[in-house]
Amino acid sequence: MTLKAIGIVRNEIKQRPEQGWEKIVSDIVIDSSLTEALDNLDEFSHIMVLLWMHQTAAGQLPMKVHPMGRQELPLVGRFATRSPHRPNPLGKTTVRLLERRGNILRVQGLDAVDGTPVIDIKPYIPGYDSADSARVPPWIRD
Amino acid sequence: MTLKAIGIVRNEIKQRPEQGWEKIVSDIVIDSSLTEALDNLDEFSHIMVLLWMHQTAAGQLPMKVHPMGRQELPLVGRFATRSPHRPNPLGKTTVRLLERRGNILRVQGLDAVDGTPVIDIKPYIPGYDSADSARVPPWIRD
Numbered sequence: 318m319t320l321k322a323i324g325i326v327r328n329e330i331k332q333r334p335e336q337g338w339e340k341i342v343s344d345i346v347i348d349s350s351l352t353e354a355l356d357n358l359d360e361f362s363h364i365m366v367l368l369w370m371h372q373t374a375a376g377q378l379p380m381k382v383h384p385m386g387r388q389e390l391p392l393v394g395r396f397a398t399r400s401p402h403r404p405n406p407l408g409k410t411t412v413r414l415l416e417r418r419g420n421i422l423r424v425q426g427l428d429a430v431d432g433t434p435v436i437d438i439k440p441y442i443p444g445y446d447s448a449d450s451a452r453v454p455p456w457i458r459d
Numbered sequence: 460m461t462l463k464a465i466g467i468v469r470n471e472i473k474q475r476p477e478q479g480w481e482k483i484v485s486d487i488v489i490d491s492s493l494t495e496a497l498d499n500l501d502e503f504s505h506i507m508v509l510l511w512m513h514q515t516a517a518g519q520l521p522m523k524v525h526p527m528g529r530q531e532l533p534l535v536g537r538f539a540t541r542s543p544h545r546p547n548p549l550g551k552t553t554v555r556l557l558e559r560r561g562n563i564l565r566v567q568g569l570d571a572v573d574g575t576p577v578i579d580i581k582p583y584i585p586g587y588d589s590a591d592s593a594r595v596p597p598w599i600r601d
Binding site for chain 2 (some may be wrong): 318319321322323351353354355356357358360361362363365367370380381386387391393394395396397398399403404405407409411413434436437438439440442443445446447449450451452453454457
């Protein structure tokens with residue numbers, strides 16, 4: 318199973334902070350051969366961006382981690398976290414689509430550094446993508 | 460960028476219907492070497508399943524499609540739809556986690572046929588994964 322990048326993230330962020338992404342504005346530059354496939358996307362207020370988190374650690378990963386690297390939180394299974402370090406380094410973020418101009422999508426809230434490869438773009442569809450009444454553990458709420 | 464399957468979908472569905480997935484119960488059988496990384500996942504009521512939609516068409520895809528193949532809906536850019544036929548055949552579905560037993564996750568609402576490779580599992584986190592007040596075009600609501 319081989320992925321190809323369909324685009325790349327462009328922003329001012331060179332190093333991954335843990336938090337504070339909410340206000341970051343990024344441009345997603347999509348391969349110009351795919352421009353027409355972006356038509357109508359801006360009829361949605363929010364999109365989901367699938368990323369290849371290329372800056373992640375290689376090699377064998379511990380099965381358990383402290384969420385967000387915070388030692389005071391319990392050690393939990395890696396799949397119960399959003400750590401970028403996972404068997405397939407895939408990221409998925411829901412962002413506000415500010416503007417589409419040609420092959421460029423301007424978005425707000427994308428938690429990815431400059432140069433991150435983009436592998437898919439999907440419209441965010443409430444009901445299908447959201448779960449009302451979802452329950453999360455206390456260590457996520459903290 | 461190479462993906463490895465971390466598991467496989469097991470259910471009774473051999474052919475993809477367009478709708479009616481809500482009540483389907485599936486087992487996601489994760490590679491047993493990763494069992495411990497699933498710990499704590501069942502503290503979440505909902506998870507997101509990333510899939511490799513292996514039954515999709517190969518070759519060049521038209522840039523525009525009728526959503527869900529319905530000819531009465533407008534022709535829109537492929538990235539504005541959830542069509543499984545996309546440059547990288549990645550699927551992402553939010554499902555209810557009914558039970559985790561060892562390396563098996565029993566879920567409800569997964570829109571994938573038996574044998575679909577699973578490439579990532581993520582906890583669903585309201586607020587991060589949901590967008591209140593998201594706007595969608597009329598052809599999605601229909």
